[in-house]
Amino acid sequence: MSSHRIAVIPGDGIGREVVPAARAVLDAVTARHAVSFEYEEFDWSCGGYLRDGTMMPPDGIERLRSFDAIFLGAVGDPRVPDHVSLWGLLIPIRRAFRQYVNLRPARLFPGVDGPLRAGSAIDLVVVRENVEGEYSEIGGRLSRGFPDEMAVQEAVFTRPGVTRIVDYALELAAGRSGRLTSATKSNGIVHTMPFWDEIVSERAAAHSTVEVTREHIDALCAKVVLDPGRFDVIVGSNLFGDILSDLTAAVTGSIGMAPSANLNPERDFPSMFEPVHGSAPDIAGRGVANPVGAIWSAAMMLDHLGHREAGAEVVDAIAATLADGSVRTPDLGGTATTGEFTGAVVAALGQR
Numbered sequence: 001m002s003s004h005r006i007a008v009i010p011g012d013g014i015g016r017e018v019v020p021a022a023r024a025v026l027d028a029v030t031a032r033h034a035v036s037f038e039y040e041e042f043d044w045s046c047g048g049y050l051r052d053g054t055m056m057p058p059d060g061i062e063r064l065r066s067f068d069a070i071f072l073g074a075v076g077d078p079r080v081p082d083h084v085s086l087w088g089l090l091i092p093i094r095r096a097f098r099q100y101v102n103l104r105p106a107r108l109f110p111g112v113d114g115p116l117r118a119g120s121a122i123d124l125v126v127v128r129e130n131v132e133g134e135y136s137e138i139g140g141r142l143s144r145g146f147p148d149e150m151a152v153q154e155a156v157f158t159r160p161g162v163t164r165i166v167d168y169a170l171e172l173a174a175g176r177s178g179r180l181t182s183a184t185k186s187n188g189i190v191h192t193m194p195f196w197d198e199i200v201s202e203r204a205a206a207h208s209t210v211e212v213t214r215e216h217i218d219a220l221c222a223k224v225v226l227d228p229g230r231f232d233v234i235v236g237s238n239l240f241g242d243i244l245s246d247l248t249a250a251v252t253g254s255i256g257m258a259p260s261a262n263l264n265p266e267r268d269f270p271s272m273f274e275p276v277h278g279s280a281p282d283i284a285g286r287g288v289a290n291p292v293g294a295i296w297s298a299a300m301m302l303d304h305l306g307h308r309e310a311g312a313e314v315v316d317a318i319a320a321t322l323a324d325g326s327v328r329t330p331d332l333g334g335t336a337t338t339g340e341f342t343g344a345v346v347a348a349l350g351q352r
């Protein structure tokens with residue numbers, strides 16, 4: 001039996017509701033595939049910050065280091081500024097463990113009505129650069145409280161950082177449709193984005209089987225709304241990838257459905273799996289959160305740990321449950337609870 005140690009951080013709000021849902025599906029699928037997961041739970045969250053003044057303890061990264069993977073719900077609380085929760089937990093984990101690939105698939109499942117006119121099949125992956133770019137700590141505030149108060153924030157694009165994310169996206173595209181779209185804005189952002197474009201062109205020349213298209217991020221957003229079916233793999237910087245993947249989640253039905261993997265492809269450190277959505281304070285505590293994003297993220301974790309068949313079985317069970325249509329959470333127009341939907345996914349495992 002293959003066995004793995006998983007660190008679990010449920011976090012805040014609906015994170016604490018969708019993580020048990022993903023664990024229930026994992027328990028069922030691992031039992032079917034002779035895989036053993038040993039979980040250790042870490043109660044690091046905004047709730048913890050309000051209690052102790054820190055999002056995670058000073059040795060938090062060291063405590064996570066020996067795990068095979070990290071599974072996270074969501075962090076965020078209206079009483080805690082969002083940059084505190086992001087920079088106190090998520091970003092330190094992504095950076096300390098060199099999780100430079102943020103993989104965010106989006107698929108319009110049969111039976112789900114997206115917000116767009118019917119007709120377009122959507123099955124794409126956003127590859128977001130995850131450790132540099134616009135989300136940098138370099139900068140500061142000056143003249144606080146005076147009329148001439150100012151803020152400066154530097155974007156950081158390094159040759160190795162751009163090269164490795166573009167190479168990852170090219171290889172992913174080569175294994176799918178052979179088409180890659182690069183999100184840019186080199187008409188307006190005159191230093192970093194032309195640099196990004198240059199490296200995309202260089203790396204594309206080295207992967208001649210992949211057809212690479214360049215789109216400015218604003219036009220790309222419009223095209224994702226007008227004709228999402230034309231895209232397969234899209235690579236973008238930290239900020240562009242972040243915004244674009246919320247959009248691709250929205251056009252496939254609900255932000256609650258979108259999964260993500262923060263990958264350290266070299267496997268020197270644990271990778272982290274989490275739904276794209278946040279803690280959703282507006283629905284937290286009601287037991288109605290859509291658990292698909294978390295369950296699909298768990299399937300991506302199975303894939304990463306080498307259990308492709310088990311991962312595919314989970315995605316098939318999600319698809320079958322959505323196609324059946326009788327059990328749906330309210331964000332998809334249904335009345336099912338998180339637990340009822342999860343039960344239906346567990347029941348659908350291995351049915352195909």
Ligand SMILES: NC(=O)c1ccc[n+]([C@@H]2O[C@H](COP(=O)([O-])OP(=O)(O)OC[C@H]3O[C@@H](n4cnc5c(N)ncnc54)[C@H](O)[C@@H]3O)[C@@H](O)[C@H]2O)c1
Nearest residue numbers: 074075076077082255256277278279280282283289290331
């Ligand atoms: N990775 C993370 O932990 C993460 C990501 C995004 C936002 N956040 C944090 O979460 C908090 C709330 O942020 P927000 O409101 O901008 O985004 P959000 O994703 O929490 O919610 C946006 C909207 O989508 C709905 N929604 C989200 N997930 C859903 C699900 N699974 N099922 C049904 N509906 C769902 C919510 O009810 C809300 O109306 C903030 O503190 C933010 O910083 C955390």
